[in-house]
Amino acid sequence: YDVTVSNDTWDYTNENYVGNVSNFKIIDSTGTTKASQAFHSDFGGSDTLTFTAVEGLSYYVQVTGISYDDAQYEISFDIA
Secondary structure, rough: OOEEEEOOOOOOOOOOOOOOEEEEEEOOOOOOEEEEEEEEOOOOOOOEOOOOOOOOOOOOEEEEEEEOOOOOOOEEEEEE
């Protein structure tokens, strides 16, 4: 799968959108990190992780922002 996290602002009526995503990772249902990515793009950019899923496990995306402000983000996935 390809998992993309976008740092685009989608709610301009909400004033707390000035922060940025600092990193994100894919975690499986056993708690194992399958892939991780420091966010390289500036405001309005996106980064993608590719990972192989194992049948029978669930997967989660953990997004971490900067410590001093809120951020808006979007997560999408595609079958690679």
